[in-house]
Amino acid sequence: MFEIKIDDARYWRDCVGAIVSLVDEGSFNITKEGISLKAMDPSGISMVSFFIPSKAFSKYSIDKNESVGLNLENLNKVLSRTRDNESLVMKDSDNKIVLEFAGEKSKRRYKMPMIDVRKNVDKEPNVDFDANVEMVEAPLKDILKDASLISSYVAFSASKNQFSVSARGDSGELEENHEVDSNAIKKIEAKASANATFNLEYLENMVKACPLGSAISLWIKNDEPIKMSYKIGDAVITYYLAPYMES
Amino acid sequence: MFEIKIDDARYWRDCVGAIVSLVDEGSFNITKEGISLKAMDPSGISMVSFFIPSKAFSKYSIDKNESVGLNLENLNKVLSRTRDNESLVMKDSDNKIVLEFAGEKSKRRYKMPMIDVRKNVDKEPNVDFDANVEMVEAPLKDILKDASLISSYVAFSASKNQFSVSARGDSGELEENHEVDSNAIKKIEAKASANATFNLEYLENMVKACPLGSAISLWIKNDEPIKMSYKIGDAVITYYLAPYMES
Amino acid sequence: MFEIKIDDARYWRDCVGAIVSLVDEGSFNITKEGISLKAMDPSGISMVSFFIPSKAFSKYSIDKNESVGLNLENLNKVLSRTRDNESLVMKDSDNKIVLEFAGEKSKRRYKMPMIDVRKNVDKEPNVDFDANVEMVEAPLKDILKDASLISSYVAFSASKNQFSVSARGDSGELEENHEVDSNAIKKIEAKASANATFNLEYLENMVKACPLGSAISLWIKNDEPIKMSYKIGDAVITYYLAPYMES
Numbered sequence: 001m002f003e004i005k006i007d008d009a010r011y012w013r014d015c016v017g018a019i020v021s022l023v024d025e026g027s028f029n030i031t032k033e034g035i036s037l038k039a040m041d042p043s044g045i046s047m048v049s050f051f052i053p054s055k056a057f058s059k060y061s062i063d064k065n066e067s068v069g070l071n072l073e074n075l076n077k078v079l080s081r082t083r084d085n086e087s088l089v090m091k092d093s094d095n096k097i098v099l100e101f102a103g104e105k106s107k108r109r110y111k112m113p114m115i116d117v118r119k120n121v122d123k124e125p126n127v128d129f130d131a132n133v134e135m136v137e138a139p140l141k142d143i144l145k146d147a148s149l150i151s152s153y154v155a156f157s158a159s160k161n162q163f164s165v166s167a168r169g170d171s172g173e174l175e176e177n178h179e180v181d182s183n184a185i186k187k188i189e190a191k192a193s194a195n196a197t198f199n200l201e202y203l204e205n206m207v208k209a210c211p212l213g214s215a216i217s218l219w220i221k222n223d224e225p226i227k228m229s230y231k232i233g234d235a236v237i238t239y240y241l242a243p244y245m246e247s
Numbered sequence: 248m249f250e251i252k253i254d255d256a257r258y259w260r261d262c263v264g265a266i267v268s269l270v271d272e273g274s275f276n277i278t279k280e281g282i283s284l285k286a287m288d289p290s291g292i293s294m295v296s297f298f299i300p301s302k303a304f305s306k307y308s309i310d311k312n313e314s315v316g317l318n319l320e321n322l323n324k325v326l327s328r329t330r331d332n333e334s335l336v337m338k339d340s341d342n343k344i345v346l347e348f349a350g351e352k353s354k355r356r357y358k359m360p361m362i363d364v365r366k367n368v369d370k371e372p373n374v375d376f377d378a379n380v381e382m383v384e385a386p387l388k389d390i391l392k393d394a395s396l397i398s399s400y401v402a403f404s405a406s407k408n409q410f411s412v413s414a415r416g417d418s419g420e421l422e423e424n425h426e427v428d429s430n431a432i433k434k435i436e437a438k439a440s441a442n443a444t445f446n447l448e449y450l451e452n453m454v455k456a457c458p459l460g461s462a463i464s465l466w467i468k469n470d471e472p473i474k475m476s477y478k479i480g481d482a483v484i485t486y487y488l489a490p491y492m493e494s
Numbered sequence: 495m496f497e498i499k500i501d502d503a504r505y506w507r508d509c510v511g512a513i514v515s516l517v518d519e520g521s522f523n524i525t526k527e528g529i530s531l532k533a534m535d536p537s538g539i540s541m542v543s544f545f546i547p548s549k550a551f552s553k554y555s556i557d558k559n560e561s562v563g564l565n566l567e568n569l570n571k572v573l574s575r576t577r578d579n580e581s582l583v584m585k586d587s588d589n590k591i592v593l594e595f596a597g598e599k600s601k602r603r604y605k606m607p608m609i610d611v612r613k614n615v616d617k618e619p620n621v622d623f624d625a626n627v628e629m630v631e632a633p634l635k636d637i638l639k640d641a642s643l644i645s646s647y648v649a650f651s652a653s654k655n656q657f658s659v660s661a662r663g664d665s666g667e668l669e670e671n672h673e674v675d676s677n678a679i680k681k682i683e684a685k686a687s688a689n690a691t692f693n694l695e696y697l698e699n700m701v702k703a704c705p706l707g708s709a710i711s712l713w714i715k716n717d718e719p720i721k722m723s724y725k726i727g728d729a730v731i732t733y734y735l736a737p738y739m740e741s
Contacts, residue, residue, distance in 0.1 A: 074418040077396045083389065096419075105429030106386075108393060112419035139600075142577065146602060149571045171568040172590075172606035182599030321665040324643045330636065343666075352676030353633075355640060359666035 002030055002066055002092055005059035009088035009101055011233060013079035015052060018209035018237045020076040022048045022202070027069040027117050030062055038121040045242045046202050049124055052235035059089075068097060069117040078110045125240050129219035129227065131158035131190035137210045137230070139184030143176060144207065148200050150174045153244050158220050159193040186215060194220040196243040203228075206239040249277055249313055249339055252306035256335035256348055258480055260326035262299060265456035265484045267323040269295045269449070274316045274364050277309055285368040292489045293449050296371055299482035306336075315344060316364040325357045372487050376466035376474065378405035378437035384457045384477075386431030390423060391454065395447050397421045400491050405467050406440040433462060441467040443490040450475075453486040496524055496560055496586055499553035503582035503595055505727060507573035509546060512703035512731045514570040516542045516696070519611050521563045524556055532615040539736045540696050543618050546729035553583075562591060563611040572604045619734050623713035623721065625652035625684035631704045631724075633678030637670060638701065642694050644668045647738050652714050653687040680709060688714040690737040697722075700733040 006012050019026065019037060026039035026048075034053040040046065054060040078099060082088075089100040093111070101108040147154040147167040157164040163185050165176040178184040203226075210216055210230045219227040223245065229238040253259050266273065266284060273286035273295075281300040287293065301307040325346060329335075336347040340358070348355040390412050394401040398416040405411075410432050412423040425431040450473075457463055457477045466474040470492065476485040500506050513520065513531060520533035520542075528547040534540065548554040572593060576582075583594040587605070595602040641648035641661040651658040657679050659670040672678040697720075704710055704724045713721040717739065723732040 071418065078419070081389070081393050081396065103430070105426045106424070106431060108421070108423045110397075110419055110421050142575070146575050149575065150604075171565065172572070172604055174602070174604050176602045177600070179599045183597070184600060318665065325666070328636070328640050328643065350677070352673045353671070353678060355668070355670045357644075357666055357668050 002062040003059065003089065004030075004035075004057050004061070004091070005087060005089045006056070007058045007087050009079070009082040009086045010084070011056075012088055012090075013076075013082050014209065014211070014232055015050070015235050015237075016072065016076050016079050018232060019048055019050050020072045021205045021208045022046055022239060024073050025069070025071050025115065025117050027067045027120060030066045030068065032062065032065075038124070039117070040119065040121050041202075045199070046206070047121060047124070047240045049238040049240075050235065056234040058087075066092070068092065069115045070097065070112065071115055074112060078112070081108075124238070125225050125227075127219070127221055127224050127227070129224075130192045130194040130221045131188065131219070133158050133163050133185065133218045133220065134187040135163070135184055135216050135218060136186065137207065137212060137214045137216055139178070139182075140216055141204075141207055143178075143184070144200060144204050146174060146176065148204070152200055153197050154200050154203065155195060155197040156218070156220055156226065157193065157195040158188060158190055158218075160188065160190050163188060194222050196220055196223050196226060197246070198226055198241055199244055202241050206241065209237070249309040250306065250336065251277075251282075251304050251308070251338070252334060252336045253303070254305045254334050256326070256329045256333045257331070258303075259335055259337075260323075260329045261456065261458070261479055262297070262482050262484075263319065263323050263326050265479060266295055266297050267319045268452045268455045269293055269486060271320050272316070272318050272362065272364050274314045274367060277313045277315065279309065279312075285371070286364070287366065287368050288449075292446070293453070294368060294371070294487045296485045296487075297482065303481040305334075313339070315339065316362045317344065317359065318362055321359060325359070328355075371485070372472050372474075374466070374468055374471050374474070376471075377439045377441040377468045378435065378466070380405050380410050380432065380465045380467065381434040382410070382431055382463050382465060383433065384454065384459060384461045384463055386425070386429075387463055388451075388454055390425075390431070391447060391451050393423065394421055395451070399447055400444050401447050401450065402442060402444040403465070403467055403473065404440065404442040405435060405437055405465075407435065407437050410435060441469050443467055443470050443473060444493070445473055445488055446491055449488050453488065456484070496556040497553065497583065498524075498529075498551050498555070498585070499581060499583045500550070501552045501581050503573070503576040503580045504578070505550075506582055506584075507570075507576045508703065508705070508726055509544070509729050509731075510566065510570050510573050512726060513542055513544050514566045515699045515702045516540055516733060518567050519563070519565050519609065521561045521611050521614060524560045524562065526556065526559075532618070533611070534613065534615050535696075539693070540700070541615060541618070541734045543732040543734075544729065550728040552581075560586070562586065563609045564591065564606065565609055568606060572606070575602075618732070619719050619721075621713070621715055621718050621721070623718075624686045624688040624715045625682065625713070627652050627657050627679065627712045627714065628681040629657070629678055629710045629712060630680065631701065631706060631708045631710055633672070633676075634710055635698075635701055637672075637678070638694060638698050640670065641668060642698070646694055647691050648694050648697065649689060649691040650712070650714055650720065651687065651689040652682060652684055652712075654682065654684050657682060688716050690714055690717050690720060691740070692720055692735055693738055696735050700735065703731070 023039040037050045086101045086103045096111045099110045151167040151169040155166045163178045167174045216230045270286040284297045333348045343358045346357045394414040398414040402413045410425045414421045463477045517533040530545045580595045580597045590605045593604045645661040645663040649660045657672045661668045710724045
């Protein structure tokens with residue numbers, strides 16, 4: 001049994017939106033510390049790791065640790081109906097999760113079945129990254145759009161003072177250089193220069209839910225998975241994406 | 248012969264928009280009192296009844312009662328091209344209807360053929376309703392969107408102090424309760440509690456043309472058609488929709 | 495070898511947008527006077543003639559006259575990614591064109607292959623037009639939308655004091671009259687009245703890129719091609735479209 005309340009339902013909607021942009025189902029692990037979820041996308045080349053501390057909720061009552069498997073796309077649809085000024089209570093009942101949205105003199109209750117998720121994911125990739133780039137949300141989204149005109153893949157390259165992007169396809173080639181302190185790059189920490197190529201569609205899904213104007217951290221190592229992370233209020237969302245290796 | 252003028256063509260556009268959201272053809276009956284139209288949608292499970300009094304027009308001249316059958320979708324397209332500050336004259340000529348939009352130093356004239364409508368509708372369903380709910384436009388549209396996430400059907404339930412909505416489907420269940428004086432409900436008059444289920448797509452079409460912020464009246468009786476009505480200026484539009492009976 | 499710089503990259507984006515709305519590839523002729531392009535659309539019923547003087551650029555350095563054949567749709571995509579406050583340098587290198595967008599501390603470089611265009615166009619139709627109509631952009635776009643409800647073709651008719659438009663189809667007929675000094679027509683010069691019919695989709699593509707609120711000039715002669723022209727800053731874009739002859 002658990003009962004969790006959030007005063008502004010839109011915040012939970014935004015958190016779930018960041019998860020569902022990559023995965024369609026997953027298990028929320030509810031513990032005294034907070035709620036976490038780790039899941040791989042159906043193709044298995046990317047994963048998401050989410051954590052929100054219990055202090056983000058105005059009520060947080062649990063008997064014991066719980067694992068709640070849900071169809072995240074259905075959950076996301078229900079949350080998309082959130083109105084302004086609504087609180088949200090989530091609790092379990094008969095192997096279902098109950099979501100109660102309450103506005104002034106109006107109440108809306110959804111029940112959704114819990115499911116067995118296809119595949120549980122326990123741990124995150126363990127990579128000793130070479131470079132950490134702190135970027136800003138909008139310029140990164142622009143960079144991905146630039147590259148998508150040229151190719152389905154993009155190469156990221158980080159060195160001490162510069163973050164570079166390149167793509168090449170039948171219609172032409174793209175090369176971008178962004179220096180530290182440009183409007184795109186806030187900070188670079190690099191023990192060595194690092195370069196890897198990634199699927200653009202996945203990267204686009206990963207940045208999609210980042211709050212406007214927020215910082216996004218990237219960790220890169222030659223031909224290894226990229227790690228991307230940003231905060232949504234008190235919650236932290238982290239994504240991993242395997243590199244694309246030209247065969 | 249008739250010649251009818253409306254000073255703001257956008258008003259007539261909005262009236263026809265409310266009719267065409269449910270039916271694709273129909274006959275306008277033009278009498279001294281005003282213009283009325285009754286028509287069923289092609290599937291026969293809903294009908295629309297429209298009336299606008301002659302006083303809504305700045306010129307209203309008729310020889311005798313006339314019945315003008317029109318393809319309402321074509322009429323709606325033509326009216327969608329209305330600019331600001333245009334007047335509209337409608338008249339008949341050689342079995343065609345002529346629409347003359349006049350702005351300053353510009354004139355636009357459309358001629359459309361009159362048609363024989365498939366099926367004339369004379370009278371409205373005669374139901375002794377149990378409950379009348381006066382709602383507000385935006386919250387009702389929200390309710391229909393909530394339910395459409397879950398199902399193609401929605402159950403409405405009215406009692407003395409509360410209007411409830413429920414839907415159930417593979418992805419979950421929805422239950423909403425709105426009290427009198429909530430932002431959704433202005434008034435409920437109920438001799439008995441009433442409950443019936445309806446096709447959501449039809450309900451959505453029925454509320455679509457309701458002017459922003461307007462009141463919408465619903466009349467409900469157990470497992471009988473719903474009646475919905477709202478005003479567009481001096482005009483009144485009324486819809487009926489048969490209940491959905493689970494087989 | 496050439497190297498051309500424009501301080502506001504968005505201006506060149508708008509110029510190319512006006513060309514690409516009709517043709518998908520073409521050769522830019524770069525001379526001391528400026529850059530010109532003449533091309534026919536793939537169907538051969540319309541052509542575009544573009545000219546921008548060298549003074550529109552902040553740097554304009556060429557060795558000799560050059561002809562640069564490009565896939566204009568790809569060029570247009572690249573230019574669509576222009577950010578605010580970016581300058582653009584265009585130069586050639588190894589049979590490729592290089593586009594360098596430079597913002598503050600960020601640089602983006604595209605390389606695109608030069609191509610052999612299918613068909614070069616040297617001269618414009620030589621018609622002794624009977625009427626010249628000076629219109630305003632928005633009302634002309636409205637007129638084309640009005641007509642497209644009724645037909646795929648529209649007839650334009652110009653006389654001393656009036657510009658008329660007509661269209662006829664299964665769903666009805668349209669006739670519009672716009673007098674000189676209406677909000678649509680600024681000036682008409684007609685030696686004789688002129689009337690011709692054109693494909694609406696082409697006309698819509700021709701006006702699409704006209705800057706908001708700009709003047710558009712039309713030249714008409716009975717059953718001859720229409721000429722349409724407008725300015726984008728210092729650049730001039732001219733279109734020709736063959737008349738539609740009912741068979």
